[in-house]
Amino acid sequence: EIVLTQSPGTLSLSPGERATLSCRASQSVSSSYLAWYQQKPGQAPRLLIYGASSRATGIPDRFSGSGSGTDFTLTISRLEPEDFAVYYCQQYGSSPGFGQGTKVEIK
Amino acid sequence: QVTLKESGPVLVKPTETLTLTCTVSGFSLSNARMGVSWIRQPPGKALEWLAHIFSNDEKSYSTSLKSRLTISKDTSKSQVVLTMTNMDPVDTATYYCARVSSGSYFVNDYWGQGTLVTVSS
Numbered sequence: 190e191i192v193l194t195q196s197p198g199t200l201s202l203s204p205g206e207r208a209t210l211s212c213r214a215s216q217s218v219s220s221s222y223l224a225w226y227q228q229k230p231g232q233a234p235r236l237l238i239y240g241a242s243s244r245a246t247g248i249p250d251r252f253s254g255s256g257s258g259t260d261f262t263l264t265i266s267r268l269e270p271e272d273f274a275v276y277y278c279q280q281y282g283s284s285p286g287f288g289q290g291t292k293v294e295i296k
Numbered sequence: 297q298v299t300l301k302e303s304g305p306v307l308v309k310p311t312e313t314l315t316l317t318c319t320v321s322g323f324s325l326s327n328a329r330m331g332v333s334w335i336r337q338p339p340g341k342a343l344e345w346l347a348h349i350f351s352n353d354e355k356s357y358s359t360s361l362k363s364r365l366t367i368s369k370d371t372s373k374s375q376v377v378l379t380m381t382n383m384d385p386v387d388t389a390t391y392y393c394a395r396v397s398s399g400s401y402f403v404n405d406y407w408g409q410g411t412l413v414t415v416s417s
Contacts, residue, residue, distance in 0.1 A: 190359055221402065224401075224403045228343075234407055235407070236405050239401050239405070243401075279403075283356075286345055287344065287345060290343075
């Protein structure tokens with residue numbers, strides 16, 4: 190079973206700053222099966238990135254994904270007020286799973 | 297417009313069986329590239345993938361919960377049903393169903409709003 194470890198647990202930043210979120214897998218993950226989701230309080234998760242680097246429909250281009258193998262990154266180039274939320278990575282291999290999440294909070 | 301909606305009891309007693317229904321619209325459960333996942337989230341905690349089912353009736357379950365879960369679908373009703381036996385207070389969570397899009401990528405692209413299930417006597 191592949192375990193996804195996200196870091197940091199919490200990221201304290203100001204609007205306009207750059208956010209870099211990490212997702213590390215315990216074994217290699219196909220890029221086709223790596224996704225990122227955003228979740229705000231009281232809401233369902235929303236798909237941001239699929240295939241490690243492709244933005245989902247309607248997602249602003251300040252969100253970008255990169256990485257391969259065991260190391261993946263979600264970058265938010267300039268934080269907007271609505272970007273403060275929890276972010277999860279997911280691998281959809283033979284036994285799908287999520288990371289434990291990174292909370293991006295206002296500094 | 298793709299939508300998914302979860303329904304089921306809000307409160308179950310310990311040892312009871314939970315039955316949740318996901319009703320979908322905007323896509324067909326017979327579509328070869330589509331499936332439905334169930335995912336849960338205990339209050340204040342991370343997401344946990346539970347199970348999925350595809351149009352060809354291929355099913356997969358969480359390794360840790362496999363013995364307690366059963367997923368099925370009724371294509372004519374556009375519904376996917378998840379049952380979880382022997383419920384415990386630690387199973388208190390918001391349960392989500394989400395569409396799986398497969399092919400070149402596997403991803404949960406549309407989610408239901410979720411339903412909170414509390415396990416308590």
